Amino acid sequence: MDAVERANTERQKRWVKDQKVGEGTYAVVYRGREFATGRKVAIKKIKVGQFKDGLDMSAIREVKYLRELHHQNVIELLDVFSSKTNLNLVLEFLDSDLEKIIKDRTLVFLPADIKAWMAMTFRGLEFCHRNFVLHRDLKPNNLLIASDGQLKIADFGLARDFTDPGHKMTCQVITRWYRPPELLFGSRYYSTAVDIWSVGCIFAELMLRTPYLPGETDMDQLKTIFRALGTPTEEDWPGHTKLPDYVPVGQFPRTPLRDLFTAATTDTLNLLSKCLIYEPRKRIGAKEALHHAYFFALPYPSHPSKLPKLSNNTSSRPLDEVDGNVDMNASGPGVKASAPNRLKRKLSSPGDELGGRPLARRLDFTQKRS
Amino acid sequence: MAAENSTKATSAEAGSSSLGKKKPLYEASTQYKNWRYSPERLEDVRTQLNAAAVAVIRNTFEADEPGSSSGVAFLDAGEEQLLVKLYISKIPQLCGHFRFPEEVEATAISYLKRFYLKNTVMDWHPKNVMLTALFLATKTTNNPISLEAYTSNIPKTSPSDVLDLEFLVAQSLGFEFAVWHAHRALWGIWLDLQSLPDLSADLRPQDVYEIALKHVRASRFTDAELIYTPSQIALACLSIASPLICQRWADSKSAVSPSSQPLSEVLEDTLGAIKFMVMQAGQPPDVESVREVDRRLKLCKNPEKVVGSKAYLARIAEDEHRAEQKRNKKANDVRRALAEGDPFGSELTDKEKAERLAELDEDDD
Numbered sequence: 001m002d003a004v005e006r007a008n009t010e011r012q013k014r015w016v017k018d019q020k021v022g023e024g025t026y027a028v029v030y031r032g033r034e035f036a037t038g039r040k041v042a043i044k045k046i047k048v049g050q051f052k053d054g055l056d057m058s059a060i061r062e063v064k065y066l067r068e069l070h071h072q073n074v075i076e077l078l079d080v081f082s083s084k085t086n087l088n089l090v091l092e093f094l095d096s097d098l099e100k101i102i103k104d105r106t107l108v109f110l111p112a113d114i115k116a117w118m119a120m121t122f123r124g125l126e127f128c129h130r131n132f133v134l135h136r137d138l139k140p141n142n143l144l145i146a147s148d149g150q151l152k153i154a155d156f157g158l159a160r161d162f163t164d165p166g167h168k169m170t171c172q173v174i175t176r177w178y179r180p181p182e183l184l185f186g187s188r189y190y191s192t193a194v195d196i197w198s199v200g201c202i203f204a205e206l207m208l209r210t211p212y213l214p215g216e217t218d219m220d221q222l223k224t225i226f227r228a229l230g231t232p233t234e235e236d237w238p239g240h241t242k243l244p245d246y247v248p249v250g251q252f253p254r255t256p257l258r259d260l261f262t263a264a265t266t267d268t269l270n271l272l273s274k275c276l277i278y279e280p281r282k283r284i285g286a287k288e289a290l291h292h293a294y295f296f297a298l299p300y301p302s303h304p305s306k307l308p309k310l311s312n313n314t315s316s317r318p319l320d321e322v323d324g325n326v327d328m329n330a331s332g333p334g335v336k337a338s339a340p341n342r343l344k345r346k347l348s349s350p351g352d353e354l355g356g357r358p359l360a361r362r363l364d365f366t367q368k369r370s
Numbered sequence: 371m372a373a374e375n376s377t378k379a380t381s382a383e384a385g386s387s388s389l390g391k392k393k394p395l396y397e398a399s400t401q402y403k404n405w406r407y408s409p410e411r412l413e414d415v416r417t418q419l420n421a422a423a424v425a426v427i428r429n430t431f432e433a434d435e436p437g438s439s440s441g442v443a444f445l446d447a448g449e450e451q452l453l454v455k456l457y458i459s460k461i462p463q464l465c466g467h468f469r470f471p472e473e474v475e476a477t478a479i480s481y482l483k484r485f486y487l488k489n490t491v492m493d494w495h496p497k498n499v500m501l502t503a504l505f506l507a508t509k510t511t512n513n514p515i516s517l518e519a520y521t522s523n524i525p526k527t528s529p530s531d532v533l534d535l536e537f538l539v540a541q542s543l544g545f546e547f548a549v550w551h552a553h554r555a556l557w558g559i560w561l562d563l564q565s566l567p568d569l570s571a572d573l574r575p576q577d578v579y580e581i582a583l584k585h586v587r588a589s590r591f592t593d594a595e596l597i598y599t600p601s602q603i604a605l606a607c608l609s610i611a612s613p614l615i616c617q618r619w620a621d622s623k624s625a626v627s628p629s630s631q632p633l634s635e636v637l638e639d640t641l642g643a644i645k646f647m648v649m650q651a652g653q654p655p656d657v658e659s660v661r662e663v664d665r666r667l668k669l670c671k672n673p674e675k676v677v678g679s680k681a682y683l684a685r686i687a688e689d690e691h692r693a694e695q696k697r698n699k700k701a702n703d704v705r706r707a708l709a710e711g712d713p714f715g716s717e718l719t720d721k722e723k724a725e726r727l728a729e730l731d732e733d734d735d
Contacts, residue, residue: 004488004542053517054536060509064547067400080545082537131395160512
């Protein structure tokens with residue numbers, strides 16, 4: 001056996017797969033542990049044999065970036081090994097994600113909780129951007145939550161690095177509801193601002209407990225955005241009508257954020273509005289956001305260990321049962337989930353440059369419920 | 371920006387490390403952590419790798435036919451290097467043909483060099499490894515092209531020539547795909563120069579950049595990237611093109627973080643060593659001498675890797691034997707479970723569970 005193969009076998013032996021916890025078309029996720037320490041891990045097995053072009057781009061991106069990025073708020077890739085024609089990524093084990101928490105209508109979010117999640121998201125994102133990496137698929141179910149409450153940015157299957165301005169990139173990235181208007185207008189030159197827009201949408205969703213801008217098609221997405229934030233003028237966003245896929249989608253007046261986010265503080269709405277500025281160059285940056293007054297004002301962010309957590313059996317409990325316990329109309333500091341969202345949440349990300357394969361990137365630790 | 375980061379990571383950094391400052395980006399990279407060697411260490415790695423490979427292949431020859439290895443002239447580490455260098459020189463040609471960006475070219479060359487720090491050319495001939503490294507680099511740098519389009523444009527190459535080695539190459543790289551390059555560092559330094567107040571445009575003509583870039587490209591034939599940081603290489607190449615401009619840039623950095631010694635002095639030895647390396651070894655090898663090595667390689671390559679050879683067939687037979695044993699064991703387990711009464715089998719112990727899962731994993735691919 002070659003030295004390289006032998007090293008691979010050694011690595012493989014370090015990890016034990018315990019239980020299959022999720023399966024997609026191109027990947028299977030196991031819960032496992034480190035043999036020596038018993039540390040819990042998730043092992044994502046990507047079936048490489050099926051790709052006629054060899055190692056799949058999503059897998060390559062994920063491995064490339066996670067190998068380099070080590071930060072408390074970025075999911076940690078502990079090891080990579082191959083077994084026959086499979087690529088195995090050993091990732092730190094994370095119990096839940098922000099989407100599940102948002103949807104768990106038994107949980108009440110305090111403003112301090114939202115602030116803690118936002119701070120962790122911006123910290124992780126600032127680190128990615130500082131390392132010249134665009135995530136390009138931020139959404140609540142890619143923000144995973146560890147058992148100690150730490151939030152970790154995950155799923156780098158659409159990530160890429162950015163270098164010089166003027167380098168053409170694909171606009172077919174970011175799940176639609178979190179996609180910024182410049183991408184919807186087909187801009188091929190963009191920046192870290194695309195991720196910030198997504199964070200803005202997530203921020204709003206944490207307050208509303210339902211997706212903020214749920215468009216049904218790409219065209220409808222623009223309409224949904226403009227209905228919420230007003231149609232941009234040339235002054236708001238110089239040059240946007242010259243973007244490749246620009247189409248006028250109607251004139252909508254700008255309504256104050258205050259009308260929808262009735263309980264939010266001024267600082268909160270100020271930061272939110274800065275994440276959702278149309279002109280990408282004026283949109284706030286991750287570092288600047290971390291220095292925003294919102295994070296320094298009371299209430300201070302909750303300690304991660306004090307954040308709302310999924311109750312263990314939430315997934316199996318019928319939702320109707322909890323309705324009686326939650327007063328949807330109560331006013332108070334907390335935000336509760338509203339009635340079940342009728343819109344179908346789009347789980348998959350848009351296709352990548354190679355033509356879009358619906359790779360199961362998400363670490364889904366529950367068996368798919370239909 | 372890359373230039374700035376990586377320069378900070380090296381000699382210029384010395385003073386601030388004690389303050390518990392944020393780690394420079396370059397120091398957090400896998401390149402910094404896993405792919406940097408001292409010249410001595412690099413030599414050691416190659417010599418040991420070569421010796422181990424020769425021992426293994428010699429054994430294989432002997433197992434096949436005792437006494438048969440005595441007449442074989444195995445390659446030494448230097449000869450292996452020579453052959454690798456020849457195939458490094460093919461990469462820019464192919465990249466020109468496909469019009470791949472410089473990023474692809476530089477990355478593929480790094481991959482090829484790194485591969486042969488873990489493998490011997492006597493096991494894996496650099497021709498196909500080079501093709502695989504280049505194909506992998508198109509993907510890791512986000513410039514993907516279909517395998518079909520790739521291989522159909524390269525004479526006498528089938529998709530399997532590339533694909534069969536992809537896993538091995540990725541593994542040998544430790545799945546560390548990100549590479550920081552000197553040409554990017556050079557660009558960073560060049561951008562820096564444009565903002566120096568006392569260095570007007572006519573004092574930094576474009577051809578200085580072009581010449582420096584030419585030397586950066588030449589440096590890819592050398593071991594420089596395995597020993598020095600991208601920004602050190604870039605600065606050395608700039609210094610060949612224009613010592614004055616190099617000095618100016620270094621001075622401007624010294625002004626930012628004053629230390630007892632000017633940056634240009636700190637860097638003097640390093641830059642000197644890189645310049646020497648680039649001027650000495652920065653070109654493709656002499657084709658005649660490589661031809662001689664390649665001819666000998668045909669006689670000393672690992673017979674286990676030669677499809678159809680006795681040793682190859684023996685290894686395949688052994689693999690199959692092992693697989694059959696496994697199948698038999700499984701069948702026996704099922705039979706035993708049935709015989710023991712409970713058709714669903716008894717509770718598994720944790721150890722058994724892990725074994726089952728491991729088997730399951732191998733079966734369901």
